[in-house]
Amino acid sequence: MTLFRISEPDAAPLPHATRRAVGIDLGTTNSLVATVRDGSAVVLPDAAGRRLVPSVVRYGERAVDVGHGALAHAAEDPHNTIASAKRLMGRGLDDVPDERRDAYRFIAGEGIVRIATRDGAKTPVEVSAEILKELRIRAEAALGGPVEAAVVTVPAYFDDAQRQATKDAATLAGLPVLRLLNEPTAAAVAYGLDNAAEGTYAVYDLGGGTFDISILRLTRGVFEVLATNGDSALGGDDFDHRVFCWALEAANLPPLSPPAARSLMAKAREAKEMLTLHDAAPLVAVLADDARLDLTLTAQTFADITRTLVAKTLAPVGRALRDAKLTPADIKGVVLVGGATRMPQIRRAVGEFFGQAPLTNLDPDEVVALGAAIQANKLAGNRESDDWLLLDVIPLSLGIETMGGLVEKIVPRNSTIPVVRAQEFTTFKDGQTAMALHVLQGEREKVADCRSLARFELRGIPPMTAGAARIRVSFDVDADGLLSVSAREQTTGVEASVVVKPSYGLTDAEIARMLEDSFAHAADDASARALAETRVEAERIVAATESALASDAALLQADERDAIDRALNEIRPRIAGDDRAALAAAVAALNAATEGFAAKRMDRGVARTLTGKRIDALDSP
């Protein structure tokens, strides 16, 4: 079975302007941005023609450096040069392994990890935002204007906190994110596993710091993820670290200073990369006066010292297959994704496990960004005729804390998203008006063995006698895999307000403050930027409403149509104006006015589906 890329036929230019859409792979080691140009996905290079941006940020004396510039200073300025921030997303200091504690000046404290730099305390979210901002600027230069739609990829095995951190970073970077897309799923899209390639495929994605395995079934243009598993703290970095440790021991080196350690780490990585094509790699360097290195690492030794890491990836592969109720023999093809899958021992192990040679015809570093660009292009509405659909899953079970420190599962792992589950609770005391729910993610039974995501405080419950209130709490996991919670008291219909306290994340207020700071810092005109963003949003909604009216105005009663026209007339002159608040209010009013219309259009779409009409015949929104 051959897999081929989605090659789009010579698409006629769209009648209306194509929206500037990008796909971004925010990687542990490297990041990149891609777009769809003339019908095919391409990576956008920098002025020097470099496609990858090293995911390294340096808080320098005068400015913030990102990418190659930052990487060049990593060894001399280790405490202010942050690499692999992705590993720290949505994590606390307790999650940082001991051997990595010395890498930066971590600030002791609860909650999200913070690193002291010469530019002040930085969270991994802010570091990632710098990388995303660099990619946004690169894309804007290439596309000739602001990015209007972005899809940012995340490891499939990222939990809610890690996903939320990624989305927050994109917000800080000023990117309009339409979707967080799972990396293996993005790769499957880029491979164009479409109608011609039906069957069940495995995507094995070993990146710089994360490992994912996804099992997908492809049927008539539907990409259905059956199961996903992985390890969000295992990747190519760990292989470098094994080489690093081996070199320390083999060369009998004294404890290294941070700059010397960084240099040795870089040498270890070079050796690893060299072994992709060679049987041996030299490790030669003067790390300090008393620390000279002159070693040769053979492919065999490298395979031996990393054997346990390779095995650590195969355990999740077995679990994913078991969850999908499949065996290796059921898998029609195995796609390798991520730079770390270039290692020969990985290719051998995956080939042996599945009993077939893995597919590697696309660049494993670029395939995720390309898939994200294709999805962004579709979500932006540039390719309405593309009739394919992604159905993804939540990687880890969601639950709430109950009596005795136990977790009650609410959404099991590998549930197809979006998913909505409701649970009813009652009050414990007379007149109780608030309650707290502790939400966790993981497969174990005890609270202590799962990851704490957040505490949701429900307030404004009408006072009643103990046990009389019936509070229906709805847990909604959206198509980004992100959880939100809402609550309503059933007998009175009163909606409770929900205050989220993320365990390892930023609150909305913190994000808002960081946004303000970044505007002030960059000497960027904060209000101009905010106005521009609101304009993009307003134009998007006006365009969506106009095209809906063009095809479905017949569904509306005269008064409904009047209300929508009035809202449109309110918003149009304001788009050109300077009053952001008034424009935002007009956007909200148009949203409200189109609510009923939206419901009717969706119902009509459903009705057509059920009466057997082909979906191709349906209108485009």
Added chain:
Amino acid sequence: MVGNGGTAATDRVPALAGTLDVSRDHFELFGLPAHFRVDAAALERAYRDLQRAVHPDRFAGAGDAQKRLALQASARANEAYRTLRDPVARAEYLLSLRGLDAAADTDTRLSVAFLTRQLERREAADEASDAHDARALAALIDDVRREADAIGAEVARLLDGGDREARPRVREWRFLVKLADGLDALRATQAGQ
């Protein structure tokens, strides 16, 4: 009460007949008759077509109202599909459509004899696992699955014949399938996965 299936969609078009109509049951949602024996291919096709119409990806550029509806409708389709695709869940759901709670403790309590037997099986499995006796473990799992399948066949007959007696059998069925899944997990752990 019980959906008579199949024709509802065409009857109720066009006004508010969609996925969010709560009076519509899972079978009606997919235009299928409310029988235990379902046409798996037709179910899958209907689910995919429905998702193509309502999935949030179709409304990524739309207003908040439309996005919220898409999330709810798509989640509803997922929930219905998840329920109907799994035979045990489907049986329980059919019972619930008939006003019977499959998990009610009043008259479906599992018999002591049944429970004792399953407890013995579980112990035997643990012993086989401890002794690394893969063959004995596999035989036990096959045995449980066989019994579960037999009960499933009986449930199918009872449910599609409109018999209330299906309820206690559904509960036993659920129990045995869970036991078999648990033993599978034990076997996987033993195999070092």
